[in-house]
Amino acid sequence: MQQSRVSRNTSTSHKNFLPCKDGYDCQLQYDNATEHNTSYSHPCRWSELCRDMNRDSEHTRHFTHAPHQAILCKYGNENCTKLTNPEHRSLYRHEGLPDYLLPCRHQDQCRDRSVEHLKKYKHPSNFYENTSNLKSNTTSNNNNQFEFNQQACRYGSTCRNQSDSNHCKRFSHPTTTASSQSLNLKSTSSFHACNTSNDMENAYRIGATLALETLSQSDQQAIKNMSADSVIVVPGTYDHIDRVLNSLNIKFTTVNQNEILTYPFRNDQTVYINCSTDFPTDAARRIRQHVENGLHIITTDWALRNVLGIAFSDFVRHNGKSTGDEVVGIQVAEPNHPLVNGFLSASKHAQPQWWLEKYSHPIEIVNRDKVRVLIRSEILGQKYQSDAVLVTFDCGKGNVIHMISHFYLQRSETRDARHQMSAKQYALDIKASSAATDFVVNQGQNLNYAQIQSSSTSAQFIYNQISKRLNSKK
Structure with a gap:
């Protein structure tokens, strides 16, 4: 080659x-x-x-030979430390190396853990639990072999993968929680991470309680009684909408990527497609056919490139840039749209935030007549030439919603003094009922204003979309 x-x-x-x-x-x-x-x-x-x-x-x-549209790894072949990582290889090109690794015929029973083997062959994820967290041992008689060694995560307490048990087996993180950090009100901002998945899921449970109060009794009952396959979740590599839906007590059915070509979708369903490193091209095109017939889909982050960029490139596409690991303030672009009314009440006292994953894909609007930007960010636009955070467009009889970054948030930023306040203050600001406020006080002792603001607005968006969808079927 x-x-x-x-x-x-x-x-x-x-x-x-x-x-x-x-x-x-x-x-x-x-x-x-x-x-x-x-x-x-x-x-x-x-x-x-x-x-x-x-x-x-x-x-x-x-x-x-479909175009892969990957960019060259900035570290090059000599300095890149992830040549054995299948996900990295599929995302970034390396001179003289194929875009994808061969599937190893021995799968998780493979005994060859040499660097050269791992540069060429892909194995099941459980195999990497015992290999990707290893360091090279260059002592005599053991070249290209590995030994276990947990390393300090380079992102520390702001790491986006602290809820991933496999990641935490490989890397250690600071144990200081947001609630125990000293707060400097003179500081322009500081990061607050949920250090366990329980913290984030607790934040979403609290957010669900606050969001449900804004729904009518009939909408609450409709969500409670909806069928388990009204919502479909397609798992990905990073985002975890399933965890959010579980925290919100929303039933769903899981359909894997390789099942999309044969799964009997109904036009009245909503499909959440998680951020993923890759996606079958023919599956993306089949999704387009179902959307044109009435299906609704919601996609996140890298699905912009490998789902929407394949099947809906006449509407939106990746603008070619990648964000840093950062939090930006957001603004509601269409305040009268029912999907985003939760963001309006949240913005009365403190600007809502949106967490951008490292390497998140900014959205380029191709069809400006049909694509509606519901939420935008001035900072995002200044830094990455696209201010779109949450967009939607109709396609045939169906609808597509896409957001930059993920549903499953793992950190927020205390941009100002109010964001550093207690979770209770947020409940008071949005005029939650006394019962809901008491729930926030009892359950949110380790969470701050910014975290509850982020989780409740996400919960509100999901409830709004599902209730709107259920009402459209009546």
Whole structure:
């Protein structure tokens, strides 16, 4: 494979083959499975930069070459420490290396943990629990072997993955909680992280109590009685909308990415698609067909590139930039839209915040006539040339909602003195009932104003969307 790769036209037809549902992870394609390989095509690991694409007709018949649109790793091959990480390899290109790793035929039973093997082959996630947290041991007779070693996380208490048990097995974090930090009211801002998943889930339970009060009794009853498959969750790599929905007592059904091509979606369902490092191209296109027939979908962060960028690129796309790990103030762009009314009451005393994950994808509006920006951020626009935080657009009979970053928040920023106040103060500011305020006092002792503001506005958005959707079916 050439070292310097140039993008080429990729309009190759595969009329005789069906796309394999396992895509890059299909083991049969490398296992001399003649019957399988004569019926199904697979994506080439070199994507549109494959040298065989235009000169080997047999290769082109069996492999697809959709543009990957990944950027070069800024550290290069020599300095990059994540060449063995499948997620990193799928997100960033490295000169002379394929975009995706081969599936190891031994899977989680593989005994080869050498660096060279891991640079080439992908294994199940549980395999990496015992490998990705290891450091290279270069002592004699043990080159390219590994030993366990928990390291201090480079992001410290502001790490976005502190609720991920696998991450915490690999990295240690400061144990100081937000409530025990000394508050400097003269400081312009300070970060507050929920150091356990219990903290964040507790914040969402409190947010749910405050948000539910704004709904009518009929809407509350409709949400309580809705069927378990009214809401579908497609798991991803990072975002965890399932945890949020559980904290909000909302029933849902899980449909994995590889099941999308065959799952019998109904037009009255809402599908949450979590942020993910990749997504089957044909699954994204099938989602588009269902949206045009009436399905509603809600996507987060990297789904902008690998779902909307594939199937809805005539509406929105990734603008090519990546954010830092930061918190920005947000403004309601359409105050009369029912989905965002919770943000209005939250903004009367302190500006609501939006947490941006490191490498979050800013949204480029392609169709300005049809795409509505519901929430925007001036700071986001100044830094990344796109101020859109939450957008929506109709497509056929259905609807798409997309947000930058994630539903499942793990930190907030005490931008001003009010954000540093207690959770109770937020309940008082939005004029919550005495019963709800007492609940906040009893359950939110370790949480501050900013954290409850973020969780309650997210909860309000979810309840508003679901109740609006349920009402539309009547």
